[in-house]
Structure formats: structure tokens, C-alpha cells
Amino acid sequence: MTSILDSLVKSFSSFNLDIAVILPVVTLIGGTVIFLIMAVNALVAVYFERKISAFMQDRLGPMEVGIFGFKGGKKFWGGIGQTLADAIKLLVKEDILPNNADKFLMILAPFIIFTGAFLTFIGVPFAQNIVISDFNIGIFYIFAMSSIGVIGVILAGWSSNNKWSLYGSMRAAAQIISYEIPIGLSLLLVVLVTGSLHLGDIVQWQADHRWFIFHSPFTFLAFFIFYISTIAETNRTPFDIPEAESELVAGWMTEYSGFRWALFFLSEYANMLIVSIVASIVFLGGWLSPLQIFNIFPDSWLILDGPAMGLFWILFKAVILIFIMMWIRWTFPRLRVDQLMYLCWKIFIPFALVNLLFVSLWELIF
């Protein structure tokens, strides 16, 4: 796998520039690309989320908002102006810092959360050769960098000097740290079978054998443990007790407004995209097309299998996973705190540990 940074460095060095000039420029380009991905992702995902909630709960607003008088019919294009309205609202909102808040930390906290999501994107591949930087320890890098965000959540809650915020951040810390364990154990299973931490190698293994979710009954179970835990990790309903509107106003983001709140929003949707892409790479065959599984399509269809279609298939899988996350969000009620901890410590972790043992046995036998 060649990464975007590598190929940029290679193409810049043909201009006979010094490496001290090339590297900052290339790094800057990489960062801009990640920021664009995050911004576009948030715009599209917010529209997606509002429309899905409107379809599921009969909400009227997101179906009506037009743009410059263009109403766009009732169903699909109706509400196309909602995204623009949201963006303008976030940018022109008054920026408030409470008097007794720890101002330095309150300003710093959103940037820590944003940095966590930003750094994670560096290692996330979008297709075989479309990755900002290709790490040998790819999946471990993503796991490591996604654990930074929780510090920002705790600091945001504490620095606001507000009891709802403090409650929210305590809940967030307990929840995110707990759910990292089943996620780590499920990913360990993949590393155990494929024998590599490199995401390209993991997909290559799936190309040679079969999609990981279909590898054995235990990996099938592991996918669901992973997926449900990532929903908890991204703080989405039914696991959104840190921001539980009906009890904590908005939890750890109660005192935030304007652009700093927009950063939370951006990071939440970026994390959704990251976990969906990681789930589809690790368990659902990454950039391999699902057509290869069935083997019943005529040869002319196999053009969809080519490496050029990798980006399409990976986004296709990720978008389906994101849709299921939204579907779950708008149909299930919120869990109680003790139910959340029960689910993690007494169901997911024992199952993940037993899974690990049985997958090792499965690998020995077959």
C-alpha cells in the first residue's frame, strides 16, 4: 500500500525542492484533506440524520426547509436548506464563557476532542491506496488515537463549573473507558487470526479467505459486540447518558455554544465515520466488493470489483453502518446508567473473552 503522503513527497521531489520545504507543505496538504473530509462528512451526515429522524418520527421541519425558495418536493429533496441553516446558526451564535468557568480549559477542551478525531483520520484508509499515512501498526494506531477524545470530554464537563456538565463528564468517562475494553478484545480477535496489525494486510487476508464476519461463529458474534460498543463509544442514543437531554440538559456540553460547540458536533460525526469505516475494513471486507461472495453475477458485472471501485464499496458499507446507527438512535429509548454498565461489564466483556478463547481453539482445529 502506498499512502497519499508518500506519493505527494515523490511527486514534489521531481521539482528538485529541499526536503525541509516539501515535508511541511505535504503535511499541510494532508491536514487540509482530513479537515475537508470531516467538514463535508458533518454536513452530509447532519442532513442524513435530520431526514431519517423526520421519516421515522414524523418531524415536519427537516422536510420543509427550502433554499432560496426552492422547496424541492415532499420526500427526498425537501429540507435541503436545513444543512445551510444549521451551519449559519452555529457560526453566528453568541459565544458564551460562564464567569466562574475555568476559561483556559474550557477553550482547550473542544480542541482536544477535535485533535483526537483528526489524528485518527491519518491512519484510516478509504481504499487500497487512499490513506493519508500508511502505518504498520494501523489498527492499533487508530485504537490509540481514538482514546484521546475522552480527556476533552472530561475537561469540558469539569471546566464549565456546572453540575449537569460535571455529571455528564463523569458518566462519559466511565462509559467510554468501559466500552474500550470490548472494542479492544474484538479487534484482538482479528489480529490473532490474520497475524497483522496492518489494515492492508487484514483486507488482503479477507480477500484470500473470506470476510471476517463469516469466518467463524465467534467472529460473527465479535462483529456485533464491536459494533454496539462503538455506538456507546461515540455517545449516541441509546447509550447517550453523558448528554441525556431529559435529565442533564445537554450533559458535558451544556455551557458550550457557537463554534466550540460546532467542534464537538464535527468530532462526533467524524467519529461515527471512523468507527463505521474501521468496522467495514476489519469485519466486512473493506474495499472488496460483496459481488465476489455470491459468484452468480455475469462477468460483465465484475468491472465493479476492480480496485477503482474500492472507494465506492468502502463508503457504501460505511454509509449502511451509519444508517443503522441512526436507525437505532431514532427508535430505541435511552439506557439507564446501571443498565449501561451491566451490558458492558457483565455481557460484552465475558462474551468477548470467551470468544477470544474459542477463536484460538478454532484456529488450532481448522
Add this chain to the structure above:
Amino acid sequence: MAENLFIIIAALVIASAFWVVFSPNLIHSAVSLIFTLFSTAGLYIFLYADFIAATQVVIYVGGILVLIIFGVMLTNSIDTPSIAASSKNQFIGGMGALTIFVIQVAVIFNTPWHIGTEQSRDSTVASIGNLLLNEYLLPFEIISILLLAALMGAALLSRRT
């Protein structure tokens, strides 16, 4: 290029470590520790130890630091800590710190450092795994038993009787 980057990262480690010690606000110390630990991971990357660097971030930033901030956050009177309020034992403490500093400087200047040219390596994960499970198996197992005992102790202490 690489030297400048190294100097920036090393300066960040030292400056944030200073702020950890001298900040009057406990939680600011804890936040400053983020930058110390994260920049240390950057120093590991300079040594081609990518796996160690990621482990540093997972364990120290994602685990231990969260626990520290969580603990500090729930203590009373964060703004007015009474850590350095009493001047007892300042002399002995200072002497101890100075001795350790002198020993470390002596070690740094007397070690024959291996200075090679930069070269890209393969992944270090495989060799770390081999060494842990072959040559250093006994220490590895002892550490894991120690951690298991700590885990059981923590569970026992926090249980409501």
C-alpha cells in the same frame, strides 16, 4: 529538518513537565501532563519504535491520565492546594532530587551511545512479540500475575460489603 523537529518535541516535553510541577492549579498540572506524555510518544517515534509510541498513548494518555484527571476533578479545593504550604523536609527533598539529577547526568555522559545513520525499518511488532514470548517470558508472566492481583485487589476494595 529532523533535528529541528526533535528539538521542538523535546522542548515541549520539558516545558510541559515543568508546568506539571509548578502549576498552582492541580487540574492544570494534570492537563499539562497530556502534552508531556504525548510528546514522549513523539520521541519514541524518532527511535523507530512505532508500537511503543502507540502503546504509550493508549496506556498513559487514554488510561492512566484519564484516571488522574478523574481523581483530581473530584477532590475539593483544586485552586488552593496546600501541597507546598509546609516547608518541612524541603532541604532533604532538594538533596535527594539533586543526587538523582547528578546520577542521571553522569549516566547520560558515560553511556557509549550508538549513533547511526537514519534507516527505515520493518515493523517492530513481530520482534517485540518474539522477545516477550521467548527470551523474556518469565518477567512477562510475573508482570501479568502482578497486574491480575492488582485487578482483583481493586475489585475487592471497591465492593460494597
